[in-house]
Amino acid sequence: MARQLYDLASADPALRFSPYCWRIRLALAHKGLPVETIPWRFTETERLAFSGQGLVPVLVDGERVVHESWAIAEYLDAAYPDRPSLFGGPAAQAVTRFVNGWADATLHPALAPMILRDLLDVILPEHRAYFRESRERRFGRTLEAMAAERDQAVTGFRRLLQPLRLVLRAQPFLAGAAPAYADYILLGTFQWARCVSGFRLLEGDDPVHAWRARMLDAHDGLAGRAPGHEV
Amino acid sequence: MARQLYDLASADPALRFSPYCWRIRLALAHKGLPVETIPWRFTETERLAFSGQGLVPVLVDGERVVHESWAIAEYLDAAYPDRPSLFGGPAAQAVTRFVNGWADATLHPALAPMILRDLLDVILPEHRAYFRESRERRFGRTLEAMAAERDQAVTGFRRLLQPLRLVLRAQPFLAGAAPAYADYILLGTFQWARCVSGFRLLEGDDPVHAWRARMLDAHDGLAGRAPGHEV
Numbered sequence: 001m002a003r004q005l006y007d008l009a010s011a012d013p014a015l016r017f018s019p020y021c022w023r024i025r026l027a028l029a030h031k032g033l034p035v036e037t038i039p040w041r042f043t044e045t046e047r048l049a050f051s052g053q054g055l056v057p058v059l060v061d062g063e064r065v066v067h068e069s070w071a072i073a074e075y076l077d078a079a080y081p082d083r084p085s086l087f088g089g090p091a092a093q094a095v096t097r098f099v100n101g102w103a104d105a106t107l108h109p110a111l112a113p114m115i116l117r118d119l120l121d122v123i124l125p126e127h128r129a130y131f132r133e134s135r136e137r138r139f140g141r142t143l144e145a146m147a148a149e150r151d152q153a154v155t156g157f158r159r160l161l162q163p164l165r166l167v168l169r170a171q172p173f174l175a176g177a178a179p180a181y182a183d184y185i186l187l188g189t190f191q192w193a194r195c196v197s198g199f200r201l202l203e204g205d206d207p208v209h210a211w212r213a214r215m216l217d218a219h220d221g222l223a224g225r226a227p228g229h230e231v
Numbered sequence: 232m233a234r235q236l237y238d239l240a241s242a243d244p245a246l247r248f249s250p251y252c253w254r255i256r257l258a259l260a261h262k263g264l265p266v267e268t269i270p271w272r273f274t275e276t277e278r279l280a281f282s283g284q285g286l287v288p289v290l291v292d293g294e295r296v297v298h299e300s301w302a303i304a305e306y307l308d309a310a311y312p313d314r315p316s317l318f319g320g321p322a323a324q325a326v327t328r329f330v331n332g333w334a335d336a337t338l339h340p341a342l343a344p345m346i347l348r349d350l351l352d353v354i355l356p357e358h359r360a361y362f363r364e365s366r367e368r369r370f371g372r373t374l375e376a377m378a379a380e381r382d383q384a385v386t387g388f389r390r391l392l393q394p395l396r397l398v399l400r401a402q403p404f405l406a407g408a409a410p411a412y413a414d415y416i417l418l419g420t421f422q423w424a425r426c427v428s429g430f431r432l433l434e435g436d437d438p439v440h441a442w443r444a445r446m447l448d449a450h451d452g453l454a455g456r457a458p459g460h461e462v
Contacts (some may be wrong), residue, residue, distance in 0.1 A: 097398045
């Protein structure tokens with residue numbers, strides 16, 4: 001049975017933009033595990049019923065079905081211990097969870113308002129009303145209002161990245177000398193933006209910009225070759 | 232030659248409040264290495280001239296002199312490999328650097344304005360003019376103005392802690408099942424506040440509050456027994 005990943009797609013099935021799915025695509029490449037990605041769209045929850053819930057990523061690996069990006073990463077490292085580790089051992093895995101939490105709870109709420117209006121344009125027309133309504137409710141203002149504020153908001157977003165800059169002064173990747181899951185988590189965040197929006201998140205002389213370039217090149221350019229904007 | 236740590240002290244030499252020095256005191260306890268702590272006050276840079284710079288913590292370990300908290304932690308783990316590891320291996324050490332950066336670049340600038348006015352009251356009178364002037368210049372407003380805003384500012388500080396809460400849903404310590412340097416970094420931040428200020432940073436039902444209580448108890452209550460406020 002082939003290995004399959006249910007992966008959030010835009011109207012164009014080649015454009016995959018979920019930060020959580022990108023974490024896993026990069027993780028699978030790190031482990032050297034081929035995968036067939038299956039395009040999945042917002043609201044197609046019944047197609048995921050076999051997983052017991054309604055969100056991507058969902059990994060089908062032979063008989064095993066695993067959902068939620070962190071759980072999938074843990075599963076991959078445990079199920080394929082002879083492949084390169086995603087974490088580098090249990091101690092590193094525990095601390096990498098903090099990077100995961102930082103991306104989810106700090107970076108994403110700061111980034112989303114700057115790209116959601118652009119994202120609306122790339123999803124299927126029949127999903128736009130749902131998308132607009134749910135996101136405007138979550139953020140308490142219209143997608144257009146958020147987009148209008150982004151030239152100011154990006155300053156705060158860049159400030160949030162300062163801990164990452166301090167790390168990159170000392171080492172080329174968050175995981176050290178080579179990328180690992182901590183880096184895939186954060187590249188997922190930037191790839192989400194890059195896939196749907198041409199808005200300039202990073203200045204060219206930002207060490208985070210150079211790190212992102214290295215990450216877009218990693219694993220034969222898996223992320224960098226994917227459809228998206230110049231960054 | 233005894234092991235000595237130059238440790239920032241208040242007017243009362245028993246009150247030690249530097250977050251960076253607390254990282255190292257906890258790290259030394261973790262490694263089971265006894266240390267004599269030497270009270271040091273702001274502006275006594277000449278007393279540190281032997282270290283080639285003017286900031287604490289400075290560790291004197293036999294012939295070795297090491298300054299800057301991260302460098303000291305790395306030194307301790309490398310010099311005493313048979314003692315419990317502060318990081319749990321090179322991969323974990325690389326990712327722990329991110330926690331260090333997050334404390335320094337995100338938490339401290341948010342926390343400092345809420346406690347600096349209280350801190351002024353515990354340092355030696357002759358250092359207060361220097362302290363006030365340097366901190367008011369850094370933050371662009373008076374210590375009293377910062378203190379007046381803290382009931383509002385604490386909401387933003389608590390929001391910044393959300394990544395830590397996500398981690399603590401899954402594991403009791405940032406480093407996993409037991410505390411390690413990632414936890415000492417963050418306890419240093421909270422201990423800085425606890426030693427100088429009675430301002431309530433955390434609500435009682437916050438998982439971060441419970442984590443802090445566990446950390447204050449760690450290593451025979453090293454941090455919790457130190458002079459400070461009820462938290």
